[in-house]
Amino acid sequence: MTLIQTGIYLIAALVTIVAFYIQGEEFIRSMVRAQVVQSVLIAAISFIIGIIEASVDFFILGVLIIILRGFLISYFLERRIPGKSSIKYEPNVNLAYYFLLDLVFIVISVFIIFYVVFSSFRVSGVLAGTEVLVFPLALFFQGLFLIASRKSTFTQIIGYVEEENGLVLFAIFLLPVPLIIEASVFLDVLALVVITSIVVVEKQTHEKMEELKG
Amino acid sequence: MNAAYLISLFIILVPGIASAFYYNNIGKASIASGAIVTALSLFQFFLRPSPGTFFIGNITWVFQVMVTSVYLLSAIYSTRYIRGHATGIGERTYFLLLNIFTASMLFSLEINNYGLMWVGIEATTISSALLLITEKSSTSLEAAWRYIIIVSAGVTFAFFSVVLIYYAFGSLDIYSIIHGGVTDALAARIAVSIALIGFGTKVGVFPVHTWLPDAHSEAPSPVSAMFSGVLLPVALYAMYRVYQIDPFPALYVWFGIVSIAAASIFLGYQRRYKRMFAYSTMENMNFALIGLSIGGLGIIGALLLLLSHSYGKAAAFFSSGNILRATGSREIENVTGLARSMPATGSSILLSSLAVTGTPPFGTFFGEFLILLAILALHMYSQLVIILVFLFLAFVSVNFNVSRMVFGKGGGYTETDRVMSTIALIASVIPLVIGIVFLVMVNEIL
Numbered sequence: 001m002t003l004i005q006t007g008i009y010l011i012a013a014l015v016t017i018v019a020f021y022i023q024g025e026e027f028i029r030s031m032v033r034a035q036v037v038q039s040v041l042i043a044a045i046s047f048i049i050g051i052i053e054a055s056v057d058f059f060i061l062g063v064l065i066i067i068l069r070g071f072l073i074s075y076f077l078e079r080r081i082p083g084k085s086s087i088k089y090e091p092n093v094n095l096a097y098y099f100l101l102d103l104v105f106i107v108i109s110v111f112i113i114f115y116v117v118f119s120s121f122r123v124s125g126v127l128a129g130t131e132v133l134v135f136p137l138a139l140f141f142q143g144l145f146l147i148a149s150r151k152s153t154f155t156q157i158i159g160y161v162e163e164e165n166g167l168v169l170f171a172i173f174l175l176p177v178p179l180i181i182e183a184s185v186f187l188d189v190l191a192l193v194v195i196t197s198i199v200v201v202e203k204q205t206h207e208k209m210e211e212l213k214g
Numbered sequence: 215m216n217a218a219y220l221i222s223l224f225i226i227l228v229p230g231i232a233s234a235f236y237y238n239n240i241g242k243a244s245i246a247s248g249a250i251v252t253a254l255s256l257f258q259f260f261l262r263p264s265p266g267t268f269f270i271g272n273i274t275w276v277f278q279v280m281v282t283s284v285y286l287l288s289a290i291y292s293t294r295y296i297r298g299h300a301t302g303i304g305e306r307t308y309f310l311l312l313n314i315f316t317a318s319m320l321f322s323l324e325i326n327n328y329g330l331m332w333v334g335i336e337a338t339t340i341s342s343a344l345l346l347i348t349e350k351s352s353t354s355l356e357a358a359w360r361y362i363i364i365v366s367a368g369v370t371f372a373f374f375s376v377v378l379i380y381y382a383f384g385s386l387d388i389y390s391i392i393h394g395g396v397t398d399a400l401a402a403r404i405a406v407s408i409a410l411i412g413f414g415t416k417v418g419v420f421p422v423h424t425w426l427p428d429a430h431s432e433a434p435s436p437v438s439a440m441f442s443g444v445l446l447p448v449a450l451y452a453m454y455r456v457y458q459i460d461p462f463p464a465l466y467v468w469f470g471i472v473s474i475a476a477a478s479i480f481l482g483y484q485r486r487y488k489r490m491f492a493y494s495t496m497e498n499m500n501f502a503l504i505g506l507s508i509g510g511l512g513i514i515g516a517l518l519l520l521l522s523h524s525y526g527k528a529a530a531f532f533s534s535g536n537i538l539r540a541t542g543s544r545e546i547e548n549v550t551g552l553a554r555s556m557p558a559t560g561s562s563i564l565l566s567s568l569a570v571t572g573t574p575p576f577g578t579f580f581g582e583f584l585i586l587l588a589i590l591a592l593h594m595y596s597q598l599v600i601i602l603v604f605l606f607l608a609f610v611s612v613n614f615n616v617s618r619m620v621f622g623k624g625g626g627y628t629e630t631d632r633v634m635s636t637i638a639l640i641a642s643v644i645p646l647v648i649g650i651v652f653l654v655m656v657n658e659i660l
Binding site: 120143144147153156164170181184196199209 | 330333336339343353355359360362363366373380400404428
């Protein structure tokens, strides 16, 4: 493995570690900011690949990630945190239990899916011959797990953004889709976060309801 | 830029243009927009652009007519249904979102690019999410949230398919990919399989269907009509376009069968009529999914089923809206004697429930019949038996409940609005007309 590959591996691993941090966190603002860190790290990977492969597309992609994911989404979410934002947390969450469950879930699901399905895909360019696709898959499933394991609207939105981040990273590593489509996807996600922030104000936790039974 | 291309572009843009009348009669502008796009869609049968930016094949055309005509009916119905009840979002915002929602569905259908089609499908979620909280309540907020998070999380999964298609073909052009050969069999097969779960979330494939009954029961009736009648078919269309790359019938047919079985079982114990119709939609969509998957007669059957179902289900939800306004209750057991007290709505809900359960001579019956014939032709005997058992179960569940509501003793309600009951009645008769026209056409051909 070359030095560049090792560097990208380390950043990708850091992205996954940040996802674990979010899973183990209960303070809303900390989770939102961790998502910013995660997005910036993905943008950094995009910049590095862009430099090595001398591709402007990767640079534009990185800039889009920073503006839309790193700045705008976190801005909309933080604005909606009620009361004193730094102390707002998701109550009644058994963090240790979910953290361990997440670990088991990720290890089992990602490794089975990666080795059964995705290991035969050949990554080209600077990461050729590596098994780097395991990181975006881990991120994707962590996003899904976050949505499934928590009841707070904020946490579920962050889970969704994390899932999307996994997808972006997957495309960066395998083969980035045309920029116009990537940009439309980013705008879609941003619009969705803006729309959901309207619901956030009204309903911050989600429980079972008699009217929605069956 | 030729005339056919301009018409296609216009069909997407007109609902957007109607939104420009936000401060001035947006309701009437939406009706006009519905009438224009329906007329243009019908006309487009004779004048379609050659595949380029847009790809409008025969299948696309059928879906396009469905979307535009149900949009027209819903826009007319909404002008009366929403009046004075838009507590969550304003009446004007309601129409604005309804128009954008329709435009995004039409964009998803017409565009000749897998990536942008995905963007369009995601845009339908964004534009329709707030429509669910038109009549704001704690339940509708919860339903809206479940809709947003489950559908977005699911449809995001479908983007893996888009990336894999690009990886396998180096292009996202729908027409050239489905008419060319498969170069990377593994990537194509995985893309097709992922699309089943990804887009399947929006289609109502078991077990990722859970948003469906909540959203349908809590949305205003004209929005439920749009969801059931056309949104789910549009998602099915997107799924089918991915499926066409490398058909994998075994997987799709079995998922369809399991979903029909689940929907039929859920139908058996529903206490609320709108939830009941939502599960009926799940059953019909999965039946159409099976038809599209097996090809041949199955495709014609699926299109006939979807077309008839779109009006039948729209009528069922319009009738539900009339009942809700008149009785104030969503519970089946609280509604009775509609035949005497609300004859128009009683007739429309009875006709629509017969239509959506595939009773002859409604168009849905012929659609289902053709799909079953195609299944038989492929010697899928066990699948056929399972489907028939659960179709019967669904038929009994829906019609038993609706019969109780229509013919039961008591009642004493009055129709709240003549336009609303007329629209429901018109929509409920269309599947019957489709069935009769199909019968005459087949008779002529034979």
